[in-house]
């Protein structure tokens with residue numbers, strides 16, 4: 001399976017990487033070990049010893065976290081991936097004795113991984129600054145859910161929120177609220193879907209946090225996907241005709257990390273913005289965390305895993321051709337954008353290979 005590589009992947013929440021700990025993740029089918037180096041900055045190395053391929057994450061940090069020791073025969077690798085200690089024989093370290101080091105950046109309380117060969121540009125990390133420490137609003141738990149689902153099926157799910165009216169009936173939507181104005185926009189690396197509805201019954205989640213009286217509201221929802229798999233969802237309600245400033249809003253973060261084939265890790269967090277009479281911040285955070293966890297883990301995950309099994313049973317991701325409806329326009333557009341990025345990278349690689357072959361021929 002191919003992945004876009006010259007873009008940033010959400011790897012794990014920064015809080016989930018404690019100093020002194022080794023955390024392993026499989027990202028785009030590559031085993032990666034994360035730890036914090038001597039200065040506390042995150043480090044990402046190939047999680048496969050160059051000697052006999054044991055995961056370094058089963059070993060231990062040494063030299064004040066300046067190296068990680070393989071548990072099998074004790075080779076140590078520094079934060080740049082190069083072997084720094086061979087405890088055997090003369091102790092000679094062959095030049096090829098190294099594991100790959102990946103660029104990793106800590107930003108917006110997330111660790112971001114770069115898997116490509118181009119120079120990494122941190123400015124390509126999408127803006128999730130509303131999660132930064134000190135930003136306004138009440139933040140939910142920074143949560144993550146393992147799913148036996150291809151990451152693109154999760155992106156499809158998020159770019160078509162019509163499913164909230166059925167799958168999340170009573171929690172995030174209702175069939176009576178299905179009809180809405182939909183606008184789709186995008187660039188060569190993003191897709192944005194805007195949904196607006198007027199004078200409708202509020203969803204349970206929003207009603208709980210707004211007036212808790214079931215009275216009609218206007219709603220808006222703006223879901224933006226940035227390649228490869230970063231989504232930000234702004235959703236809010238306000239009294240009919242009152243304008244968004246008089247309502248409340250939740251900004252949801254959905255960072256989908258492809259792991260091995262047909263599996264992903266779904267990182268979620270949300271920030272709640274607005275007044276909430278009668279609730280303190282801790283209550284709001286707990287409600288937001290619990291309802292979102294319920295919706296994503298107990299409602300989305302089983303459906304998406306069943307969808308994945310349908311593909312697997314039929315022979316893989318290209319084995320079935322879904323019949324498309326109007327609601328599939330945004331997911332299709334995102335798939336086209338991602339496919340084009342992946343094809344562009346493959347072409348660049350082919351051009352580089354051809355160039356190298358010419359070079360070899362001349363010599």
Ligand code: FES
Pocket residue numbers: 049050051052053054070071072073074075
């Ligand atoms: S497998 Fe790592 S040192 Fe031998």
Ligand SMILES: [Fe+2]
Pocket residue numbers: 157163164167168295296300
């Ligand atoms: Fe959902």
